[in-house]
Amino acid sequence: xxxxxxxxxxxxxxxxxxxxxxxxxxxxxxxxxxxxxxxxxxxxxxxxxxxxxxxxxxxxxxxxxxxxxxxxxxxxxxxxxxxxxxxxxxxxxxxxxxxxxxxxxxxxxxxxxxxxxx
Amino acid sequence: xxxxxxxxxxxxxxxxxxxxxxxxxxxxxxxxxxxxxxxxxxxxxxxxxxxxxxxxxxxxxxxxxxxxxxxxxxxxxxxxxxxxxxxxxxxxxxxxxxxxxxxxxxxxxxxxx
Numbered sequence: 682x683x684x685x686x687x688x689x690x691x692x693x694x695x696x697x698x699x700x701x702x703x704x705x706x707x708x709x710x711x712x713x714x715x716x717x718x719x720x721x722x723x724x725x726x727x728x729x730x731x732x733x734x735x736x737x738x739x740x741x742x743x744x745x746x747x748x749x750x751x752x753x754x755x756x757x758x759x760x761x762x763x764x765x766x767x768x769x770x771x772x773x774x775x776x777x778x779x780x781x782x783x784x785x786x787x788x789x790x791x792x793x794x795x796x797x798x799x
Numbered sequence: 800x801x802x803x804x805x806x807x808x809x810x811x812x813x814x815x816x817x818x819x820x821x822x823x824x825x826x827x828x829x830x831x832x833x834x835x836x837x838x839x840x841x842x843x844x845x846x847x848x849x850x851x852x853x854x855x856x857x858x859x860x861x862x863x864x865x866x867x868x869x870x871x872x873x874x875x876x877x878x879x880x881x882x883x884x885x886x887x888x889x890x891x892x893x894x895x896x897x898x899x900x901x902x903x904x905x906x907x908x909x910x911x912x
Contacts, residue, residue: 712898714900716902721904721907722904722905723887723902723903723904723905724842724887724902725902726899726900726901731898769839771841771842773841773842775898786830786891786898786900787832787844787847788832788834788842788844788889788900789844790834790841790842790843791841792840792841793839793840793841795839
């Protein structure tokens, strides 16, 4: 899992509650990503950030919010607007892509947080 | 359907046999990567192949890329029980300075000792 950590490992959410998943990396990576994985499925991109104080919506951003105040940290908040939050959430980081170099962009993943609804 | 679709979705082989997984995609890409995921864990990067490359090797792994067919294959030779995991392909598109990585739904490989 390299130098990227996620906490907690398991998280329980009550109806109508916002919860925040932590993601921290010490790899000095500019880019960070949040993915959602449902059972037997691939990863779907929620949000990504290429640099501090900047982030972009992914394919399934509705019901989620993020912040990128520090290079090392990219917390994800699952809001009450997300009606089906039960999933495995994966955070990743990479070097910032350089378009002219064609990109190397290997993503380093954290161990994941499993979110369950009570 | 998704950019990056692997087949088969599940594969069961005996230890020592070779395992081949395929990935198809729809749009032009900058590179394609293969990742491995053990159950309940994060993904681990295995190998990257650029759009101008046709084949790459890394240990027991061999990856091919056919951009005309928009497909890639991952071959694991002489499989071991420890290779049991899910394998995902991921395509990278660079657009406007941002990278977009799209993962497939994965192939679940079981290697029987």
